[in-house]
Amino acid sequence: MLKAFRMLRYYPGYTLVGAIILVLTIYGNYILISRSGWWAIASIVISVLVWVFFLTSIHPQARLQGRLITNIPPSWTQNSKPSAYLTFDDGPNLIYTSQVLRILSDFGVRATFxxxxxxxxxxxEMIAEMERERHTIGNHSYDHQTFIFRSRNFIEMEIRRTEEAIIKAGGKKPTLFRFPHGFKSFRAIQIIKEMGYKIISWNIMPGDWLGLMSDEIVDYIIKDTKDGDIILLHDGHDTRPDPDRTQTVKALPHIIEGLLDRGFSLKCLGEVLNGRENE
Ligand SMILES: [Zn+2]
Known part of the structure; x- marks a missing residue:
């Protein structure tokens, strides 16, 4: 329950949407239930469906609307050591992505972007560098708008334009997709899977976009990470040309050291997901 409340601060926009839906459902039910009979039943059913849709759309580990990968079950890897998977969203940019790449290279660790x-x-040039260092490069949409209530044409264009940008920059055609803002729908999941993608979510989210200090980011990750967890960090901020990821970059060496000290091996998702066609 505490964790559910902690979620609210990660999504101020969605919390507002949730509050509006809450007021509307209470008010709507109040009006309709007073008429009794079928109106009351219909209003309760519709309210429940709206809430199920909303919560399973925003929650990064909710799989009710379609299958997605939120962590890597240890049985998928033949490792004696526990594994963790660092992922970086919203890049690239010359200032922070280059520092992230340098730190990963210094530790000889691979990650997923x-x-x-x-x-x-x-x-x-950052994509070419990721490719040279054998990191996994996924697709996070062309301009980071949410994919919910969108046409097939919009979704396909977002994916294709990003594929083209990655290939033109020297990368391979990606096979992993992560929803902008993590906001998903049954229909969008289906369309993206038809395009040959696996959908990747996460289960460790320190919230490095919330103005946390580096030691808070480090503590959250070191304390919470378990075997197979996918960790969400950011080397950019939305489509901003001038993001500030100073704290994430400052935290990164300590995150890596901390996880290695705890016996983890850090891997990129491509390593374990290639060859798993049914996920
Ligand atoms: Zn993002």
Whole structure:
């Protein structure tokens, strides 16, 4: 329950949407239940459906609307050591992505990046560098708008334009997709899977976009990470050309050291997901 409340601060926008839906459902039910009979039943059913849709859309571990990967079950890897998977969203940019890549290289660790198409066009050399260092590169949409209530054409265009940007920058065609803001729907999941993608979510979210200090980010990750967990960090901020990821970059060496000290091996998702066709 505490964790559910902690979720609210990660999504101020969605919390507001949730509050509006709450007021509307209470008010709507109050009006309709007073008429009794079928109106009352219909209003309760509709309210429940709206809430189920809303909560399973925003919660990063909710799989009710479609299968997605939130962590890597230890049985998928033949490792004696526990594994963890660092992922970086919303890049690339020359300042922070280059520092992240340098730190990963210093530790000899591979990670997974979910860059945004429009950001790739501003810093394509970062994609070439990720490819050289054998990190996994996924697709995080072209301009980071939510995919909910969108046409098939919109979704396909967002994915294709990002694929083109990655390939043009020297990367391979991606096979992993992460929803912008993590906001998903049954229909969007289906369309993206038809395009040959696996959908990747996460289960460790320190919230490095919330103005946390580096030691808070480090503590959260070191304390909470278990075997197979996918950790969400950011090397950019939405489509902003001038993000500030100073604290994430400052935290990164300590995160890596801390996890290695705890006996984890850090891997990129491509390593374990290639060859698993049914996820
Ligand atoms: Zn993002």
């Amino acid at each position: 979910f860059p945004i198409g429009i950001n790739i066009e501003r810093a394509p």
